[in-house]
Amino acid sequence: MKRGNEVLALQAIPPALDVERLREDFPILKLKVEGKPLVYLDNAATTQKPRAVIEAIRRYYTTSNANVHRGVHALSDRATRGYEEARARAARFLNARADREIVFVRGATEAINLVAQSFARPLLRRGDEVLITVMEHHSNIVPWQMVCAHTGATLKAVPVTGAGELDLAAYREHLSPSTRLVAVTHVSNALGTVNPVREMVGMAHEKNIPVLVDGAQAAPHMKVDVRDLGCDFYAFSGHKVYGPTGIGVLYGKREHLEAMPPYQGGGDMILRVTFEKTTYNEIPYKFEAGTPNIAGAIGLSAALGYLEGIGRDAVAAHEQELLDYATEMVGNVPGVRLVGTAREKAGILSFVLEGVHPHDLGTVMDHEGVAIRSGHHCAMPLMDALGLPATARASFGMYNTRAEVDALVEGIWKAREVLL
Numbered sequence: 001m002k003r004g005n006e007v008l009a010l011q012a013i014p015p016a017l018d019v020e021r022l023r024e025d026f027p028i029l030k031l032k033v034e035g036k037p038l039v040y041l042d043n044a045a046t047t048q049k050p051r052a053v054i055e056a057i058r059r060y061y062t063t064s065n066a067n068v069h070r071g072v073h074a075l076s077d078r079a080t081r082g083y084e085e086a087r088a089r090a091a092r093f094l095n096a097r098a099d100r101e102i103v104f105v106r107g108a109t110e111a112i113n114l115v116a117q118s119f120a121r122p123l124l125r126r127g128d129e130v131l132i133t134v135m136e137h138h139s140n141i142v143p144w145q146m147v148c149a150h151t152g153a154t155l156k157a158v159p160v161t162g163a164g165e166l167d168l169a170a171y172r173e174h175l176s177p178s179t180r181l182v183a184v185t186h187v188s189n190a191l192g193t194v195n196p197v198r199e200m201v202g203m204a205h206e207k208n209i210p211v212l213v214d215g216a217q218a219a220p221h222m223k224v225d226v227r228d229l230g231c232d233f234y235a236f237s238g239h240k241v242y243g244p245t246g247i248g249v250l251y252g253k254r255e256h257l258e259a260m261p262p263y264q265g266g267g268d269m270i271l272r273v274t275f276e277k278t279t280y281n282e283i284p285y286k287f288e289a290g291t292p293n294i295a296g297a298i299g300l301s302a303a304l305g306y307l308e309g310i311g312r313d314a315v316a317a318h319e320q321e322l323l324d325y326a327t328e329m330v331g332n333v334p335g336v337r338l339v340g341t342a343r344e345k346a347g348i349l350s351f352v353l354e355g356v357h358p359h360d361l362g363t364v365m366d367h368e369g370v371a372i373r374s375g376h377h378c379a380m381p382l383m384d385a386l387g388l389p390a391t392a393r394a395s396f397g398m399y400n401t402r403a404e405v406d407a408l409v410e411g412i413w414k415a416r417e418v419l420l
């Protein structure tokens, strides 16, 4: 019996990443900045690209470039197959029920705007409420403000605790008979907090309130299963999961997508057009007006394949280990205050150094070859709630190492020397 349990426990531990080997897959990591090896810790802003992605895009343009869904010739067929295979890969990545539940968009921002304009706008009336949280990225605030301004609905935000966790009791209270939609981030880009999205979806669904999850910061760090989460919409960006810029994914439950009007008009989203009337195409094409980012979708598919090949559990375990190490090491530097100490976090460490503006800290770090982000992280309302103008943020990807965390810590010591 004990033996059996031991075997099970062993199986549950994901294999360790061979980080040095996988770093070889990312040509940019060989760069030097200010004569020093690049230490790239700005992965929450965008990730670097493995050769598999760069090569997939190059291969597409050199062997398959054509427009999709239109031509009968061989190249168009090849491009269409590549594009649709990318959709199928994205569906598997999220465990969607069907490929047609995947809409290609420019990124998480466009995905959220699409839902705001196409799903929420026709639904909302004066007095209705859209519920978000204080820790949202501007991309999950402004589209709702815009739609509220058009419809007379009100935007409400659930507060966060001092540790940077969502106040679940307050969330429950905010789910009122007027709430028509919840939009919440899976992982906070400014704090790293992982929100209990599954539980939140359950609570909203008890009241028949649909939920959009902003997965921009979750998709790179953890397995995402939209069926398990139960959410109605899920958005993420290709460039944050080691894929190209300008491509992203909106997952939507089939019944919602089918009921929603198109977001933009143009080619490919129609079945038949006359001057009197246009019949729209079926989902997901109804939402993909115009020539899509074919190369981007193919690059994204390569990125998702790469991430899955490395193993999402192994990546998550490696990043968690790095985050724990960084939390301890950075937290031990005198004058450092960690911002966001939630019990569950993924890949992101925000902090302030007393007496030093985060921008100055970032600049000193840059001279040391260490790329971190400083600022409000497109989360100004959160910064206001925390009473901070800005934080410094180190964010980790699969290719980061403990030695790079050490370089981060040395950089903070250097900033203390230079600036205090």
Ligand SMILES: Cc1ncc(COP(=O)(O)O)c(C=O)c1O
Pocket: 044, 045, 106, 107, 108, 109, 110, 137, 139, 140, 185, 187, 188, 189, 214, 216, 217, 237
């Ligand atoms: C939580 C979160 N949501 C949305 C976005 C917007 O992503 P994009 O700019 O790729 O559309 C970001 C980008 O930083 C983010 O961190």
